[in-house]
Amino acid sequence: MRFGTVATAAIGLLANTVSASTDAEASDDFINQLNEQAIQNLNTTETAKRSCNLFTAGVRKDWTYLSAKERKAYISAVQCLLAKPSKIDPTFAPGARNRYDDFVAVHINQTLTIHGTGNFLTWHRYFTWAYETALRDECGYTGYQPYWNWFYKPDDPYNNPLFDGSDTSMGSDGAYMEHNGTLASQGNLFVPSGKGGGCVKSGPFKDMELHIGPVSPAMRGLAANPSPDGRLGYNPRCLSRDLSPTVFTKFFTLQNLVNITIGQASNSIGSFQTEFQGRFGDAFLGLHTSGHTGIGGEASDVFSSPNEPTFFLHHAMVDRMYWIWQALHLSKANTIAGTITINNSPASRDALKSDILNMGGVLAMNRPISDLFNTLGDSPLCYIYI
Numbered sequence: 001m002r003f004g005t006v007a008t009a010a011i012g013l014l015a016n017t018v019s020a021s022t023d024a025e026a027s028d029d030f031i032n033q034l035n036e037q038a039i040q041n042l043n044t045t046e047t048a049k050r051s052c053n054l055f056t057a058g059v060r061k062d063w064t065y066l067s068a069k070e071r072k073a074y075i076s077a078v079q080c081l082l083a084k085p086s087k088i089d090p091t092f093a094p095g096a097r098n099r100y101d102d103f104v105a106v107h108i109n110q111t112l113t114i115h116g117t118g119n120f121l122t123w124h125r126y127f128t129w130a131y132e133t134a135l136r137d138e139c140g141y142t143g144y145q146p147y148w149n150w151f152y153k154p155d156d157p158y159n160n161p162l163f164d165g166s167d168t169s170m171g172s173d174g175a176y177m178e179h180n181g182t183l184a185s186q187g188n189l190f191v192p193s194g195k196g197g198g199c200v201k202s203g204p205f206k207d208m209e210l211h212i213g214p215v216s217p218a219m220r221g222l223a224a225n226p227s228p229d230g231r232l233g234y235n236p237r238c239l240s241r242d243l244s245p246t247v248f249t250k251f252f253t254l255q256n257l258v259n260i261t262i263g264q265a266s267n268s269i270g271s272f273q274t275e276f277q278g279r280f281g282d283a284f285l286g287l288h289t290s291g292h293t294g295i296g297g298e299a300s301d302v303f304s305s306p307n308e309p310t311f312f313l314h315h316a317m318v319d320r321m322y323w324i325w326q327a328l329h330l331s332k333a334n335t336i337a338g339t340i341t342i343n344n345s346p347a348s349r350d351a352l353k354s355d356i357l358n359m360g361g362v363l364a365m366n367r368p369i370s371d372l373f374n375t376l377g378d379s380p381l382c383y384i385y386i
Contacts, residue, residue, distance in 0.1 A: 027151035027254040031324075034261055035385060038327035042376065042384070045330060052382035057375070058144040060316055060385050063162050064152050070143055071161075071168040075204045078309055080139035082208065087362045095212040095227060095234035099138065103131055104212055104306045105232055106360035111215075111303045111342075118338035118351025121273060121322045122372040126357050128315045129381060130364040144383060147316035150291060151257070154248035157294070158195075162310065163243060164203075170310045171203035174241040174297055179221030182242070182300055184293045189283040191247055191293060197221055199238035205309055208239045213304025219296050231303065239308065242296030251290035260287070261325060270337030272325055276318075288318050320385045323375055334373045 039054065046053055063071070084099035093105035107114075107127065114123045132145040153160040158173055165172025174196030182191040197219065200206050214222055215231045219242060227233025256275075259265045265275035278286030285293055291314040292299045299308040306312070326333035340355065341348040353370040367380070375381045 023254050024151050024154050024249075024252070027252065027257050028149065030254060031149075031151060031257060031261075034324050034328065035320075038324045039384065039386075041327045041330060046376050050376070050378060052376050052378045054376070054384060056382070058383040060144045060320070060383055061146055062149045062152075062386075063146045063313060064149055064160075066146055068168045070146075073141060073143060074135075074146060075168070075170070077135040077139040077141035079204065080141075081134060084138065088360070093212060093232040094229045095225075095232055097211045097234075099134065101211050102360070102362050103127070103134075104304055106363055107306045108213055108215060108231055108303045109360065110358065113340060113342070115302060116277060116338070116343035117340055118336045119340070119355060119357060119369055120277065120338070121319075122336075122369045123357050124315050125319050125322065125375075125381075126359065126364065126367065126372050128312055128319055129383075130359055131312050133364065145316045146313055147320055147385070148291070148310060148313040150248070150252045150287065150317060154252040155245050157243045157245060157248060162313065163241075165201060167204060169203045170313070171200040171205035171208075171239070171241075173201065173243045174198045174239075175201050177221060177240075177242075179219065179242075182219040182244075182293060182296060184218050184247075184285060184289070184300070186280040188280055189285065191244055191296075194242045194244045194246070194296065196240075196242040197297065198240055200241055205239055208309070210237050210239055210298065210307045211235065213307055214298060214301040215303035216301055217298070218293065218300035218302075222297065222301070240297030241299070241308070244294045244296055247285070247290050247294035251285050251287065251294075256287060260321070261328065266325060266329065268337065269332060269335045273337065276321065287321065291317070323385055326373070334370070336369060 043054055081100040082098050086096040086098055086101050088096050088102045088105055096105050135141040148162055157163050162170055175198035176195060177198035179193055179197045181193045184191050211234055212232050213225055215224055225231050225233060225235040227235050260272050260275050265271045276286050276288050278284055278289040292305050295308060299305050336351055338351055339348045340351050354368050356366045356368055358366050375383050
């Protein structure tokens with residue numbers, strides 16, 4: 001870091017948030033300052049001679065600050081994937097009906113080896129990049145993957161431009177459906193029902209039809225895929241949501257943000273990703289799992305959560321957090337921790353940088369973890385966040 005110590009960083013950055021009137025405003029101010037510091041740090045270490053640098057990289061932006069035209073272009077590209085035929089082997093995923101389903105199928109198939117593992121951050125970085133690339137190369141999208149800023153309106157997601165149900169949003173909350181809440185954090189945390197639970201009521205994805213999954217939905221009222229072909233069999237249904245300000249305000253906090261970026265949990269990649277993903281035995285969701293749980297509905301299933309089209313905005317924000325952590329901890333940026341099975345169950349060997357990130361043969365070529373550390377690494381990644 002360019003700061004002398006983590007403590008110095010904390011004092012310097014947090015001092016600029018004291019005037020914020022709410023925790024959410026303070027968190028928003030703070031992460032923007034971290035983002036600026038990340039770019040400054042990269043500016044001192046990355047070479048402009050490389051073809052990919054801070055001046056040539058793609059720029060991923062906050063959905064909140066995209067223009068209406070930019071949002072509609074992104075929405076149109078997602079709808080394009082929903083209209084394109086699947087490329088996946090139908091004997092592998094018989095329920096897949098479109099190109100979007102290919103991403104869901106690959107995620108479902110690998111869930112137990114890409115969560116609570118040493119490859120969690122890099123696999124999802126590559127997965128999100130592959131989706132962005134499909135939008136650009138297959139659907140003519142000229143922008144880059146936007147992200148969902150968790151710290152904007154966590155107490156009022158219904159009026160967040162991502163979920164407000166307008167034609168420039170990713171759709172509204174679900175229609176009200178009586179259900180007995182959500183059992184999150186591996187069953188250790190009960191989340192009360194919100195105002196939704198049923199099919200998305202309005203917006204561009206109101207009539208979106210899902211085809212595969214769910215496998216293990218945390219929200220009560222959703223049943224696992226009944227198809228005789230199993231979790232990847234055909235199971236047509238609507239997109240459901242149950243937005244939860246309760247979850248967002250409980251976990252999208254300045255304290256949790258500070259802890260994983262410059263606080264105690266930021267000291268190693270192991271502590272960073274554990275706190276980030278969640279300490280489920282303690283009923284602590286972490287920033288990552290809070291996003292899925294707080295959206296509810298289809299997003300609550302760790303296996304088939306990419307059925308929810310905001311998945312990729314959520315995981316762009318996950319990647320932004322990882323990118324910031326790397327830039328603020330440059331000496332540790334290329335480290336990994338964890339095994340190759342979910343929460344080391346069953347017990348398995350430690351993950352290696354040479355381990356292959358598998359994109360199922362239909363999303364992107366397989367690459368080792370080491371290829372995905374640097375978002376300014378020329379191949380395959382070349383992007384930053386603002």
